[in-house]
Amino acid sequence: MTTRPDPPGAVVASFFETFETELREGFGLAVSGGGDSMALLHLMTREAQARGIPCRAATVDHGLRPEARAEAMRVASACMELGVPHEILHWTGWDRRGNLQDAARHARQRLLGNWAACHGLGTVALGHTLDDQAETVLMRLARGSGVDGLSGMAQARREGGFTWLRPLLGLRRDALRDWLQERGIAWDEDPSNADPRFQRVRARDALAQLEPVGIDAQGLAETAERMAMAREALDHLAGDLSARALRLAGGAVRIDAVALREAPEETRLRLVSAALRWIGGAAYRPRLDSLRRALDQAAAGQWRSLSGVLLGERAGQLWLCREPARVGPDVAPDALWDGRWRLETAPREAGLRLGALGTAGLAHCPDWRDTGLPRPALLASPALWRGETLLAAPIAGCGNDSGARIVAEFPYPALPH
Template identity: 70%
Template sequence: MSATDDILAAAFRCLEAEPSLRGLGLAVSGGGDSMALLHAMAGPARERGIAIRVATVDHGLRDGARAEAERVARDCAALGLPHEILDWTGWEGRGNLQDAARQARRALLAEWAGRHGLEAVALGHTLDDQAETVLMRLARGSGVDGLSAMSALRREDGIAWLRPFLGLRRETLRAWLSERNLGWDEDPSNADPRFQRVRARTALQELAPLGIAAQGLADTAQRMTMAREALEALAADLSGRALRLRAGAVEIDAALLARAPEETRLRLVSAAIGWIAGRAYRPRLASLQAGLQGAGQGRWRSLSGVMLAERGGRLWLCREPGRAGGPVAADALWDGRWRLDPPPAEAEAGGLRLGALGAAGLAGLPGWRDTGLPRQALLASPALWRDDALLAAPCVDPAGPFAARIVAEFPYPTLPH
């Protein structure tokens, strides 16, 4: 097959993976990979009656970025595609810049897609990006999940994130653009050795004499993906037999958990921690093992914003009270996961706040022990307040005027409540 055939076949396969797709977003920075995405996806999507929108994220971090985004806008106008520039203004000059920019970019694109009713967003990552990711994660000592790297299709934030070019080389896309006199911009940060990805790219060239090349690393990622799917199935099976969700906390049968292989135990507990604390990343392995060991001795341990302890043959995980979010409007999302259901009527909402029950609220509910829930779990449960007056504590009194629900789904099957 020619490069053209490969690229168009990748575009068609991507769209065939989502047969009911009606709205598709393209994330286009102006670099070679994303410009190939723009020009290769537009035709096949139109043939299927799929509405396309394009977005460029301007991180505001270097001169020239705005001009590049505006060039993308002009190319989109020539193709008859609506384009929007999304501005990131959240960098405070601290921490890992590339990680912060990546997370901000994903959040901006997710908000943009939701605003326009787009079911999917396509990204221009290539086989070279996949290989560099595997190499960087090897350097961090990542396990199976990390080494499975990027997925061609991932569902998150209610959106299907598509990577049609994961099997294609960067040079192939650029050659295809050049043959058609289609231009792109080179981001100078892609040659800046301060960034780990740039160093990984250089290291791949130096490793070539050893036979360590991009294709082999990408093949490793594919095999690790198969291994991860098998491990996920084991964790899902254990969860369905051993785990219950209780008022935003997680209760796991300690005996069943102890009999499972260590990888399965750690995977299930990590998923519970991520669900409770709203974390995208798993705790470090050593911290997770130490936390579980301490919890098994009956002591409450803090890990990644979550408290865990074994009580009466059950491992309990709940939100750490001191890490729960501050009060918000009664009809808003609290602590990244709780909503009142139904929310207070607009006329009633003035002065009402949704926040943690806390020690003061729990002290006014002498029957809380009847719930069978640990005190730690209830301290960080949602409550409706007017100033210092407690109006409702849905997790303690489910028969009250308001219920509370968690918007995030647990990633595995669970036992009934």
């Protein structure tokens, strides 16, 4: 006998029970106006209001279609009827080069993150469904992804200082549209969802063709769930290696080279990939062949650049540090620099800037060798400047007492510095 799926309302109620800690102080909803996100808006709002939990919504207008503004306004109207505060966020940064969908996805996350931060929200809910999960697994399978890629999208993900939740990940797209239709709730269809120029659309079409041989959305979603379990086990092994072989030092990472080489290759590569992403801010792991080549060259005593990070082995330690040439632009002293650094005490004096120490700044830090950090790590470390005058270099240990900290936590335990 076929088991009848739980109705959307019951699934969302159960989700609130599971993620009570993340949701109870209030959360954001990313609502595009499509069927999935409109279901997210109505389901999550009803449950939140029943529990006395505040929420607010935002719609990103990418400015790519003339209809987008009207669609965003329809979301605003729906939110007003529900009593949910709503804002429209505008994306104006695309230079019309590169992968449009990838650029749009990164822009959405950045805009939603800024919006959530402005309203003191630590959690944002997204409207991805089981069908989205299946399409993601199929696309990653086509790219030859390993365990991490095939684990698909997580129901909860911590990134950029926020928790991103996917309450509808276990629900089918058609079930959500049926739920909306039963209640007379309208939604908009984005024509790009039927444009075969986009890989996700082609994956959706391919999935329909694969169903006769037993490859369907439910099966691929279950594969993702199993791969997520395997990923958890592999992360545990990487965490164990990190706890006995890795230290964080001044924004850099150093790993005992002998312990690293003795570990299974998957564990070794997983730990180094985590360090690369933590330092360089890349969204994904580097390609396997590039990572292997970089580690081989580092072991041979060369500094190798990969994903905006320099790798080099010195005195039995593999060092990973930010590549000086790849650091972000200078910012105001109270702003986030290079995607991860903040000053502990940001001076209010006008005309100051936070940027890289660089060779000019390092020349004013005669005792930099006492830090024990490689020179490239210090060149890429934060420094406070007034014009061309160095005021502070917290990692290099010179200047005034404007300590610096990294806002992103390292994903694994580490030895004390």
